[in-house]
Amino acid sequence: MNRLDVIIFGASGYSGKYVVQNLVKVSTNENCEITWGIAGRSLEKLQSVIKEMELKLGTKFDEVPMMVANTDDENSLIDMASRARLVVNCTGPYRVHGEAVVRACIQQNCHYTDICAEPQFMERMQLLYNEEAANKGVYVVPSCGVDSIPSDMGVDFVRKSFEGTLNSVEVYQEVVPDGGFGVGPCINSGTWESLVYVLADYSELRKIREKLFRIEVPPLVPKLSYR
Incomplete structure (x- = not known):
């Protein structure tokens, strides 16, 4: 069976719909020959996404x-x-729904990415599955959403453009709701739930990092003060 290039898991969710929409735009506008499919809990909801x-x-x-x-x-x-070369996981909170997807992808030699912003989940997956994924040649690349990609691209641009040793970068992002300013505070329920879990179990992160990063990274000098 020929595998699809990409399967978007959680395609009928709030974030999943945006991923589907942008994948369609990229594959259509740039004439990319990408084979793709969608997955989720309800076939009826998946059909409504396509419509x-x-x-x-x-x-x-x-x-x-x-x-x-x-x-x-x-x-x-x-x-x-087993039917994809890459699964894009849009189903959170990831500490609840993520590990089973990572495990299935590694087992089936399928690459994995997501839009996670939960450090406990990401680093726990690295601790548990890095060796197995590396042995199989499977890439597990979390945190490819708005929380991370703009910052990463900005830092990379500064690094390439800066004449000298780059010590640190201060990042500022402005988030504008769909309805523009003045509509009041708003947040997706899944994002809010993920944030609650991250803050509630923040002490867990130190324990994971003690196992994951046994060799401390040397401090950057000079150390800049926070503003």
């Missing part, structure tokens, strides 16, 4: 592969991972 994208983008999609997969059903995750 929604067709209306938004004015494009008719022919037989987009859809898979029913649930983090409570490991066999469904294994089946999903």
Whole structure:
């Protein structure tokens, strides 16, 4: 069976829909020959995502592969991972729903990425699965969402452009709601739940890092004060 290039897991969720929409734009506008499919808990909701994208983008999609997969059903995750070269996991909170997907991907020699911003989950996965993934040649690349990519790209740009030794970079991001300013504070419920878990179990992070980073990184000098 030929594997799809990409399967978006959690495609009917708040973030998953944006990922689907942008994947379609990239593959269409840049003439990239990407084979892709979507997966989630409900076939009906997956079908509605495709209909929604067709209306938004004015494009008719022919037989987009859809898979029913649930983090409570490991066999469904294994089946999903066996059909893709890369799974983009948009299902959080990741400390609850992420590990089973990582494990299934490694087992099926499928690369994995997500939009996670939960350090406990990311570093715990590195601690538990780095060796197995490396032995199989599987890439597990978390945190590829707005929390990280703009900052990483900005730091890389500064590093390449800065004439001298780069000590540190101060990053500022402004987030504008869909309705513009003045609509009041708003946050996706899944993002809020992830944030609550991160703050509630922050002490866990130190324990993970003590095992993961046994050799301390030398401090940067001169040390800059926080503003």
